[in-house]
Amino acid sequence: MPERSRERAITVCVENGEARLSMRDVALPPLGPREVRVRTAAVALNYRDIAMMSGKSIDRPGRAYIPFSDACGIVEAVGDGVTQWQPGDRVCSLFFPEWIAGSLSPESRRPLGAGRDGVGQTAFAAAEQALVAAPPHLSAIEAATLPCAGLTAWNAVMYSGVAQPGSVVLVQGTGGVSLFALQFAKMAGAAVLVTSSSDAKLQQARMLGADGGINYRDNSEWSLRALSMTDGRGLDLVIEVGGAGTFAESLKAIRLGGAISVVGMLSGAVEPIDIRHIYGKNARIRGITVGSREMFEAMNRALVQHQMHPVVGHVLPWEEADAAMEAMQRGDIVGKIVLDFGVA
Structure with missing residues (x-):
């Protein structure tokens, strides 16, 4: 050249x-x-x-x-x-x-x-x-x-400590990070729920392996729907991409000892939070800022092994x-x- x-x-x-x-x-x-x-x-x-x-x-x-x-x-x-x-x-x-x-x-x-x-x-x-x-x-x-969306989702799901067979993971929306998180959570053997304002997008998520969907325009307090879909137990992990307007619902939706991986602020950065939901749920909250080269290489090995696209x-x-x-x-x-x- x-x-x-x-x-x-x-x-x-x-x-x-x-x-x-x-x-x-x-x-x-x-x-x-x-x-x-x-x-x-x-x-x-x-x-x-x-x-x-x-x-x-x-x-x-x-x-x-x-x-x-x-x-x-x-x-x-x-x-x-x-x-x-x-x-x-x-x-x-x-x-x-x-x-x-x-x-x-x-x-x-x-x-x-x-x-x-x-x-x-x-x-x-x-x-x-x-x-x-x-x-x-x-x-x-x-x-x-892969460098940002893929690696962020890999860090958020695979390093959460809870994504495994028998667990339930909820991802918010159908953007890049969320769809990677859906694919990685399924790779880990978890059941996956997806939230969206569009029934058409929820159907596309089901085609990618989602086990259920929640239209948050029809269910503004979507945590109640998530609790119902888990027989009242709550979610093991939420991939939180919304920020303001969604974080409080994520706290209500997780199980006792459940985890939230905070990766974005699509709907805003500032929201009043009822602290009781954090200590009352024994919530584990991790801020996710992409990931390291070591994580990237681990993700790539999994992509090749599972031939994931x-x-x-x-x-x-x-x-x-x-x-x-x-x-x-x-x-x-x-x-x-x-x-x-x-x-x-």
Whole structure:
């Protein structure tokens, strides 16, 4: 592949507090020791990208930046000292490039597409350790969905300590994290309930293996329905993506000693909470911030073993990033939205 000196990048420009997407040329710097250059094949979008642009995320820089954290691509060149990768390898980006194993630390909490430029460009450089091999049975479009949504769901479900045969897991909605969580919970042998405002989406979730659904527009206090569906026992685990407006219901719906994995705030970040439901239920509440490279590799082994495929709802050419962001904002697509960079 011929060497290029410049690439194209999607850029978020912030002016007077307002953010907009544009395209620009970017220089292609030389690789440093133990660095790898990746030719981008696909990039998946996350709600976090909307939160960044809208200013809801505290991580949004005050300067222009290259967005997005989730990519699959092909290794194009390697710097001195690189031993793990060679040109032609298919790899995925790591949301937290320095979070290799163990617990997240202040030093490793530096995600792509925030304090540093992201992967929304035709080629990007990464440290050797900041890449993970893409599962061979997945297309680049599918593999691009793994770094944030896939790994977040894996952490939320598989590290909860309760997802197992005989347990009941509830996932909220049919977005990327929720559908991954549905698939992983079924992989663990659990029964899965899904909430949605759409009966059509609930039917799609059943086709993916959900054991039951709750339309929260018809059941505003959906915790009562969840309790009824578990014979009054309550849920073992809730994958909490809503935040304000849903967290209180999650607390009411779990069993004694049940768990809540908090992964998002789609409906808001602030809500009054009756503390009695936390200690009264002996609730175990975990905040989930994606996961480490070690978790990513464990997830990939399970994906290969079970030949599991992510749910991709919509694919657009990467030049249509604006339209992709609008589609995500509308929330009418089941599964992940992915940008195709046209690299085989």
